[in-house]
Amino acid sequence: MNPRVFILAIATFVVGTVELIVGGTLNLITADLDIPLSAAGQLITAFSLSFSISAPILMHFTRHIARKPLYLMALFGFFLSNVLAALSPSYAVLMVARILSASCGALLTVLSISITTQLVEPAYRGRALGIIYMGISGSLVLGVPLGMALGNAYGWRAPFWLIAGLSLLAMLCLGKWLQPVQTPPVIPLRVQLASLKDSKIVSAQLISMFMLTGHLTLYAYFTPFLQTTMHLNAGWLSFVYLLFGLAAVAGGGIGGWIADKWGPTRAMLLIISSFAVIMASLPFTTASLYVFLVAMVLWSGLSWAISPAQQNYLIQSAPGTSDIQLGLNTSVLHMGIAMGSAIGGVVVEKASVQYNAWVGAVFILLSLACAIYSISRPVGGKSAIQAGTPIQS
Template sequence: MPRAVYLLGLAIFAQGTSELMLAGLLPEISTDLKVSVPAAGLLISAFAVGMLVGAPILAVTTLRWSRRVAMLAFLAVFALTHVAGALTSSYGVLLATRVAGAFVYAGFWAVASVTAIELAGPQARAKAMSILAGGLTVATIVGLPAGTLLGQHLGWRSAFWAVAVLSALAIAGVLVTIPRGRSANVPHLRAELRSMANPQLWLAYGTTALSTGAILVIFSYLAPLLTETTGLSEAWVPVILALYGVGSLAGITISGRTADRRPFGTLTISLTGVVAAAVILALTAGTPWLAVPAIVAIGTFGFATNPAVNSRVFSVAGSAPTLAAAFNISAFNVGITVGPWLGGLALDAGAGYPSVGWIGAGLAVLAFGTIPLALRAAAQPAYERATSMTGA
């Protein structure tokens, strides 16, 4: 695997730390800004909304740009939004910086995904994406607990300063590893738009959104669940979040080895594991020795879906992957947006933190339901697919 793919994974680590760290900082932000925990949880959803909108918009806007220039611009803006977030005392301003930072983070994901796939070659799509997304899992293992510790001991703003520094280091990494000039495969907007008519892509997006929502409805409220329902002290929260990250890294690494050959088999096993672990968590959230392994299993099986859905999207998109990849980023963030929102609704209704396990299990079951539909679409003869797309 080319060195540049690993460096892009490190850049995702820098930005992914910001995406994830709020899960461990909600109590501190809630207290400091004088808002409720569900309102602080909306900062996670706001980040997802920025990514949801930013991925397709920036994919189209920068389609003819040098990928190196695009990624450097995205990283610079991302760093500045975190400086602004660290300096503000306004919930509204913090919300706006989360949206803006996520907007350019989504653009970086879309461009970096296509770059990594091109560097790795078509036979190693899932492996390249597992390395790229592995940056996010390393952020879960290292960045998330480190951000939580910083927030608990130095204030949540220190975590935002740390992300700004990490982003600057990522800029240096891109400067060193990504060559100047445009790719040999210059994308064309018309071809990219035509590729979006394929119904298999939209089935893949449905799997992405539902499977991501199943994880995030639980992940977003792990800190208060552990302290208020499981009965653990705050000191245990970073440790358990790190264990969740270790499980996530294991899941995405194993899946990266199998998803290129068996995408649907990998998805079936992964989603079954998410359903089982989420149900166990919902039933045993008050029992630490059962709840903690269930949380780790959710990370393991949940992140194992990632290489499979990414490989599926790139294989279906064919020669026009940029916009398809951008919409897959948006699909991830539909799940990231809807998951915490559904969890917030349940908590506001007084259902209690174990309810997020039931919601996660339900979303994973719906994601599982897309697999037979996708298998049927994949088996459909090419002329039938063309006929259904043209309406003839």
Template sequence: MTHPPRDAALPRALWALMMGNFVIGTGVMVVPGTLNDISQSLGVSIPQAGQLITAGAILMGLGAPAFATLVAGWDRRRLLTLSLLWYALLMGICALAPSYTALLPLRVLAVISPAIFTPQAAACVGLLVPASQRGRAITFVFLGWSVASVMGMPLAAWIGGTLGWRWAFGLVALMSLASAAWVWRDMPNGIRPAALSRQAWGQTLGSPALMLAVGVTLLSAFAQFTLFSYFAPYLVQTLGIGGGTLSLLFLWFGAFGLAGNVALSRWIDRIGASRGALLMMGGMALSLLLWPLGRAGLWQQALVLVPWAIGCFAANSAQQARLVHLSPALAPATVALNTSAMYAGQGMGAALGGVMIAQGQMLRLHEVGLVVMLAAMALSVWATRVQKRS
């Protein structure tokens, strides 16, 4: 068996898409990173502020497959550029919101962009690179989310802790403008994945292997965001740290997240996407199992975060590659569904975490996360067996 050259050059357009995902990811994670400041500034509780995550995730979850159908015939250069311009506009308006009741609907409108950009960028990959580079290219494009966790989320947490959350939102708006210009410059004209017919959706929804794989993404995101949504208030409560230390912990988390995604992008075409996803979820389960040890101190918490960080974004990259590999022709539908599942899982996790915090159960969030992550791993094994039989 031959393998594609690991140092084969990727098209310039993939760099623009990767940076677009960086901006999108930073905007999505700006709320968890500034949750404490939003709560204090707008005079709402932590669970209520967490509804910004839940509401946004619900819109992204429901919107991804719907928008995939609505924009099927659009030129992707124009579509992706417009989605980033919309992000810039709404994030800028969010930064000026006078109250929580004004911010909530504006935030929901803003996340229309992630519902479009991330799945449609992934769906373009198959038209930009040969099949032998597809797995590497998809994981490369999703490196943007890992870079967002390394740079975007810590920067947002630091800005939120020093200047206020409004400045963090404003920064995302400016970055969105720059990213839109980059996509417009480097994305070729005429990239139009095949329109999603009813038959394509029927084939996707009727495939047990595809739908089980999508279910893995849902459960994995659910498991993570039960706790991840509330990292900031959790770490402040358990370790008594300030905004500067919190941003350093986010930077630590993001650095290992980037390392995990880079490593996976180099090896995924060799080890297989299904195995890669299971390995990454196993690392996150280990962190959730050891989570109480982090309460002993800052360094203990930092070490417990490492396996989770390595698997956090790499697992979703592997899932995207897994679905594209299963059926390249259905990639626009499966990637949209997978993105929908990811966002829906985030919303479910944030909602459950908020309920638990309101009931005084913040220190037990990891227990729920662990149970759901183990369920995701079991479903992944089942999905692989179904895939081999089909």
């Protein structure tokens, strides 16, 4: 495996950590900036929305720029945005810093995925993408506890200083060791939009949205689910979340290995089907803590195992617009997160948190239906845009 893939994975981990890192320091931010808790919570919402919107837009407007210089410029912008967050004298400035950080982070995430596919041979692409997604999943899982630990010890601004320092270090390392990579040919916007008329590509994108919607329907309310069904105390909750995080990180790597061994299409069908079964069975395992922990590890691992296979599938299905499709998929992932959180809240309010897993499983089945439909469509529609001559950084 090309060692530069691991550097990109570390950079992606640093970027992803920022999204939820304020979740563990909301009380500190509200006290220091004298704002209500609901306003502080919008710092996460604004980040997610900006991330979702920015990815495809920035990938389009930076299509002329060579990949390596673009990556370094985005990292520098990410560094500056976190310095601004750390120095923020007011809520408004902090909000602007979060939006800028999300925009740079969205571009960096898609570039990491795109560059990784060029650094390795096709036979190892799934495993390489799995390593990148280990960085993404690890950052989302560890962001809250990391922010909480640093914030409680040194104040809420400390996590932003740490992220700024790590992003600067990543910029220096990648500037030295990242080899030149090909820049995809310039494709007119009308042609890019035409690719979304291809039912094979649209249904492939919906796989991610419904998968994350189903997952977040329960995961966004995992703590009340554990407290309601198993009456776990704070110590056990911490252990469960730690185990969940480790399984999520491992899932990305295992998913990449499965995608390489069995191919992305079979890997997607296997992972989504298994995920639906495991998620639907979770409420039945709560009678035994140990049985539940085994089921939860499978649930957590499978939640991120799908990503390498699906990214590989998108690249194969739309080779001419792969960068655009990967950017759009990043947006779709965040849309699924937002939808799952909202739907899970409705279930909790109208019924009980015990039903969240079953409602989530329904959306996983929709994801499976999209996968089956997409795989059954022929390659060569609007998505199969011929590439021109790429340039190198």
